[in-house]
Amino acid sequence: MSNSQNLYAEIIIPLALPVNYTWSIPGEFQQSAKPGIRVEVQLKNKRYAGIIKKIFTEKPSGFEPRPILNILDDEAQLYKEQLQLWQWIADYYMCSEGEVMQAAMPANLKLSSETILVWNEDHDEDFSALNDREYIVAEALSIKKELKLSEVQQLLDASHVYPVIKKLIDKNVCHAWEELKEKYKEKTETYIMLHPQYRDEEKLAALLNTSSRAPKQMELLLSYLHLIKEDGEVTQSSLLKKSNASAAQLKGLFDKNILLAEKRSINRIKSLPPNIYIDFTLSAAQQTAFNEIVESFKEKNVCLLHGATASGKTQLYMKLIEQYIQQGKQVLYMLPEIALTAQIVRRLQKHFGGYIAVYHSKFNANERVEIWNRIKSGGLKVLLGARSALFLPFKDLGLIVADEEHDASYKQQDPAPRYHARDAAIYYASLFRDAKVLSGSATPSVETYFNVQTKKYALVELKERFGNATPPSIEIVDLTTISSKEKTFISPQLKDAIEETIAQHKQVILFQNRRGYTPYMVCNVCGWIPQCKNCDVTLTYHKAKNKMICHYCGTEYPVLYTCPQCGSHDFKQRNFGTEKLEELVVETFSSAKVARMDYDTMKGKHNHDTLIKLFEQQKINLLVGTQMIVKGLDFENVHLVGILDADSLLYFADFRVNERAFQLMEQVSGRAGRKDNRGKVLIQVRNTHHPVLQFVKAHDYKALYDFDIQARQQYFYPPFSRLIHIEFRHKENHIAEEAANIFTLGIKDFERYITGPAQPVINRLRNKYLWHLLIKLPKNAELINRCKTQIQQQTAILKFNKRYAGVDIIPDVDPV
Ligand SMILES: [Zn+2]
Numbered sequence: 001m002s003n004s005q006n007l008y009a010e011i012i013i014p015l016a017l018p019v020n021y022t023w024s025i026p027g028e029f030q031q032s033a034k035p036g037i038r039v040e041v042q043l044k045n046k047r048y049a050g051i052i053k054k055i056f057t058e059k060p061s062g063f064e065p066r067p068i069l070n071i072l073d074d075e076a077q078l079y080k081e082q083l084q085l086w087q088w089i090a091d092y093y094m095c096s097e098g099e100v101m102q103a104a105m106p107a108n109l110k111l112s113s114e115t116i117l118v119w120n121e122d123h124d125e126d127f128s129a130l131n132d133r134e135y136i137v138a139e140a141l142s143i144k145k146e147l148k149l150s151e152v153q154q155l156l157d158a159s160h161v162y163p164v165i166k167k168l169i170d171k172n173v174c175h176a177w178e179e180l181k182e183k184y185k186e187k188t189e190t191y192i193m194l195h196p197q198y199r200d201e202e203k204l205a206a207l208l209n210t211s212s213r214a215p216k217q218m219e220l221l222l223s224y225l226h227l228i229k230e231d232g233e234v235t236q237s238s239l240l241k242k243s244n245a246s247a248a249q250l251k252g253l254f255d256k257n258i259l260l261a262e263k264r265s266i267n268r269i270k271s272l273p274p275n276i277y278i279d280f281t282l283s284a285a286q287q288t289a290f291n292e293i294v295e296s297f298k299e300k301n302v303c304l305l306h307g308a309t310a311s312g313k314t315q316l317y318m319k320l321i322e323q324y325i326q327q328g329k330q331v332l333y334m335l336p337e338i339a340l341t342a343q344i345v346r347r348l349q350k351h352f353g354g355y356i357a358v359y360h361s362k363f364n365a366n367e368r369v370e371i372w373n374r375i376k377s378g379g380l381k382v383l384l385g386a387r388s389a390l391f392l393p394f395k396d397l398g399l400i401v402a403d404e405e406h407d408a409s410y411k412q413q414d415p416a417p418r419y420h421a422r423d424a425a426i427y428y429a430s431l432f433r434d435a436k437v438l439s440g441s442a443t444p445s446v447e448t449y450f451n452v453q454t455k456k457y458a459l460v461e462l463k464e465r466f467g468n469a470t471p472p473s474i475e476i477v478d479l480t481t482i483s484s485k486e487k488t489f490i491s492p493q494l495k496d497a498i499e500e501t502i503a504q505h506k507q508v509i510l511f512q513n514r515r516g517y518t519p520y521m522v523c524n525v526c527g528w529i530p531q532c533k534n535c536d537v538t539l540t541y542h543k544a545k546n547k548m549i550c551h552y553c554g555t556e557y558p559v560l561y562t563c564p565q566c567g568s569h570d571f572k573q574r575n576f577g578t579e580k581l582e583e584l585v586v587e588t589f590s591s592a593k594v595a596r597m598d599y600d601t602m603k604g605k606h607n608h609d610t611l612i613k614l615f616e617q618q619k620i621n622l623l624v625g626t627q628m629i630v631k632g633l634d635f636e637n638v639h640l641v642g643i644l645d646a647d648s649l650l651y652f653a654d655f656r657v658n659e660r661a662f663q664l665m666e667q668v669s670g671r672a673g674r675k676d677n678r679g680k681v682l683i684q685v686r687n688t689h690h691p692v693l694q695f696v697k698a699h700d701y702k703a704l705y706d707f708d709i710q711a712r713q714q715y716f717y718p719p720f721s722r723l724i725h726i727e728f729r730h731k732e733n734h735i736a737e738e739a740a741n742i743f744t745l746g747i748k749d750f751e752r753y754i755t756g757p758a759q760p761v762i763n764r765l766r767n768k769y770l771w772h773l774l775i776k777l778p779k780n781a782e783l784i785n786r787c788k789t790q791i792q793q794q795t796a797i798l799k800f801n802k803r804y805a806g807v808d809i810i811p812d813v814d815p816v
């Protein structure tokens with residue numbers, strides 16, 4: 001190509017800029033520059049790895065573009081569909097494409113001056129494949145373990161830093177560390193298994209009978225057999241600990257090929273050869289639903305699978321996935337973060353082997369890049385992930401499954417992009433030829449069901465519970481009728497039911513949507529309540545930690561025994577959380593094996609999987625938990641579910657309260673009674689006349705929908721309007737308030753659609769005061785776009801004013 005031509009590139013860099021900037025492409029790079037390629041650019045003395053969005057010949061007016069410094073890739077990191085998705089998200093959710101890039105790309109692919117390179121501890125220090133420049137940096141890294149990009153610049157000729165770093169990352173010498181994220185060290189454990197030849201019971205018995213020569217080893221083997229029966233899986237460390245054996249004795253058993261060791265990471269799935277192995281057949285009802293879905297995709301791009309809990313939706317997904325793999329298409333299987341358990345991973349892996357991978361924010365940067373590349377090449381066919389998996393560079397996407405589509409965790413709250421992955425998935429699929437979206441839920445969101453009613457989406461129902469199980473019976477327990485003598489958190493009715501269930505060797509789940517011990521401590525004399533110093537939030541007492549904790553910012557405080565206001569020592573504990581409930585349950589039902597599942601007990605992902613496994617194996621009779629227990633779990637022996645305090649779900653200032661309360665109660669209830677026994681649900685509540693309770697009792701989603709959609713229409717809430725919520729945050733209340741008021745005046749054209757500004761109920765978080773503005777717009781694209789433009793203009797105007805430059809102005813489109 002002649003180098004006389006002037007070429008320019010619009011480049012996305014990982015920053016919150018109001019617009020993308022333009023750089024010029026020097027002649028030497030013109031041949032290789034194309035959209036999706038990463039280039040090194042400089043902005044205000046800082047260097048970034050940006051992505052070329054588009055290339056054009058017309059010189060921008062008003063300024064002289066600077067040249068790009070380097071080209072970092074031989075081939076594009078993403079396809080045009082991903083760049084289109086970024087732009088759509090930025091426009092729709094009011095953020096910059098740079099912010100989308102931040103969320104979309106693994107750290108290793110978005111270098112900036114702030115990047116820190118971390119030595120890869122697994123590298124064997126064989127530097128023979130490196131050139132001189134790479135060697136200099138690699139050697140420094142092997143000694144110092146971490147290098148800032150500026151330090152690398154000092155080591156090398158400054159203009160050639162990025163290509164060297166890219167090579168080092170590609171060669172696994174180091175990876176880029178995102179400063180704000182916790183460093184994730186993958187956990188591996190050594191698991192012990194019986195050699196396959198002794199899986200035959202007779203051979204095993206023969207071995208145990210004949211081997212008297214090494215009694216210590218036999219003792220160890222017996223401990224192993226005992227543990228594997230108890231726990232299902234045995235790690236080397238737990239075996240040695242529990243058997244008091246030595247590593248040498250264990251090695252003896254390995255040498256004799258009696259036991260085997262396997263090092264396995266806890267989160268990653270094993271790399272298996274790709275295969276398809278479907279060992280189940282669909283029931284008649286499932287088959288009908290399957291056919292209906294396939295048929296609906298001829299007409300519509302989105303289908304809602306409204307399937308009762310335990311109707312076997314997952315099996316339907318798997319059949320569908322099989323079909324798409326066979327057509328050579330790729331599938332994205334999205335789940336809410338919390339439902340991404342080892343349970344579902346194991347099932348999928350069993351059926352699809354190496355065709356499937358999991359994408360998890362907890363994986364390190366190298367692993368994420370590896371999956372990124374395998375999706376880009378088209379080699380990987382099925383990706384299971386939470387919302388951020390949407391950003392992977394699919395080559396030929398055929399299907400997106402959005403399971404539990406109603407789940408609020410599909411919406412990213414903080415930071416930007418505040419996108420809704422289910423909705424963005426529908427746009428994303430529309431960019432690929434013939435790609436379809438299947439949303440699944442037992443309790444669809446009202447918005448989605450409205451789209452069904454208005455014929456935008458197809459609907460397929462799967463009402464029959466798998467194996468013809470009957471839905472659980474639901475009983476309402478009126479807490480107001482319980483005499484104060486019997487006052488406890490567990491009503492006599494629930495107590496009896498628990499005892500009966502445990503006596504039958506069946507399992508119980510108790511649901512309480514508050515964690516901690518007591519959510520409120522109140523001074524009995526003056527009414528003082530301990531509060532967080534940074535937030536307008538009362539503190540929750542956590543007994544095991546012996547601390548009072550703010551559930552918003554996490555700050556911990558020592559427990560107070562004296563009221564700072566009146567000096568009294570008399571505190572009353574109001575209400576109860578899961579920690580206290582667990583304590584009470586252990587006291588009351590001494591024969592039960594009890595466990596608790598909530599944010600506090602589930603800090604590590606591993607804990608969650610272990611607890612689920614123990615519950616599956618019925619090593620636990622009674623599980624106490626928050627809403628964590630309702631997601632993605634499939635338990636077969638649960639007979640009784642108790643909802644301890646339904647009022648706390650029914651009275652909440654949010655237009656989605658009815659929908660949410662119904663979803664939670666219905667999903668919790670769905671845990672009860674599978675297969676051949678009819679489950680039972682007890683709902684403890686004061687306001688027994690709340691309509692939602694009647695819908696739950698009848699398992700009647702449609703009635704809930706009809707009830708709720710009327711209220712939504714009456715109060716002009718979604719799906720009848722589009723909401724844009726704007727939050728103003730500042731450490732001084734009056735500055736935040738002024739900014740909100742000035743801003744509101746600035747968008748006066750939309751006055752009739754605006755509620756506020758007002759202070760939210762919780763008006764201070766993490767030391768900043770909050771003011772809110774809610775805009776409810778008619779669903780008119782032109783009007784909505786005009787409003788967004790004005791919001792952006794007003795934000796720029798306020799930011800320009802010194803007094804308000806420090807106010808965070810945060811727009812949130814379609815808040816959940
Ligand atoms: Zn007091």
Ligand SMILES: [Zn+2]
Pocket residue numbers: 532533534535537550551552553554555766
């Ligand atoms: Zn706080």
